[in-house]
Amino acid sequence: AGTEALSGLRYGDGARVTLPLGNGFPTFSGKVAVVGGGFGVAPLLSAARACKAAGAEVRIYNGFATAERIMLTGLFAEAGKLTVCTDDGSTGFRGFPTAALEADIAAGWTPDVILCCGPSPLMRVVKKLGEERGVATYLSLEQRMGCGIGACLTCTCKVAGHNKRVCKDGPVFISTEVQP
Template identity: 40%
Template structure:
């Protein structure tokens, strides 16, 4: 059940010149609407802006008297610029938790792949599997690989790829996915979030090795609850699904990657 809450910012940190990490007190939102890692919240950004901004949940915790959740986002436009200027103690209008997250088991072992701002939602998967999973993180340059220290604390192993070679492997994350699966295929699934070209390549490698793959699709959203058609994703069977309501996570074999 999705709920709308006035949520107080209890901590805020700039991860780089563009990305902000915030922890919010969210009432009973986690207790009433959490389905697992990979969901998102819809945040109202300013009085003059009509549409909310969808932001993936980085981690969340049931607590008393207030549940807490963490979000991480990049400043990409007017709405997120407004959000980045909010300070500790300020209140946000938050709708959540929304969407369907990754299908994971706490006792499972997963290969977590995050690219750019697709990194934060993978942290929830890392925490959920309590140190058994491996993370592969990618970014254009070293400063774009955010939350690396968190993954090092919460995963069995962390691999990094950067487009410019400034940190870790010089290249794209799908090369590291191939390297890891060639050495160890004993993962319950590959879980990935990031730009669509990255997801397509990661899904292709997972299929080659016979490992199930779930992808979280990054799409622009309007309403966040399936009433509009902004976030439609084309499926291989010819249907069209909403990233906000049916996703944002899909089985990679469902997605029409050529659409």
């Protein structure tokens, strides 16, 4: 209902909103890898900018199916060293962003922390990659959210043996707590 109402707004229309809801990515200095897939890259932009402002060395690995789906490259390039990946190789690195990150790790660059948002299969690979290497990894979960304040329990997820609400307690969780 909320998304439908927002989609009906026209330029100049007013709206009352309660923002922000939930918890975003923490800000880090040091070496930060930002891994995004598809529309999941969008919430990572402010995190990458904040880390850069804190003095971090930020490397960004954004993946898209094809060149036509690529977005926000100019803004991400300002926030760190950007590697654009496409599944079909039409632009940038051919393959998934996790493969580009693994190539940098193999070349001697190891992040202190990984921030990730995207499709569940991508986040599962990032979770495994980070945990196997002892790198703190934060995942922003994508769930349907009914109310946005935790009352309806539509967005619950299993976190370390109990349920948490993605809208209120997340959407960002340390990877060791959740299974995307």
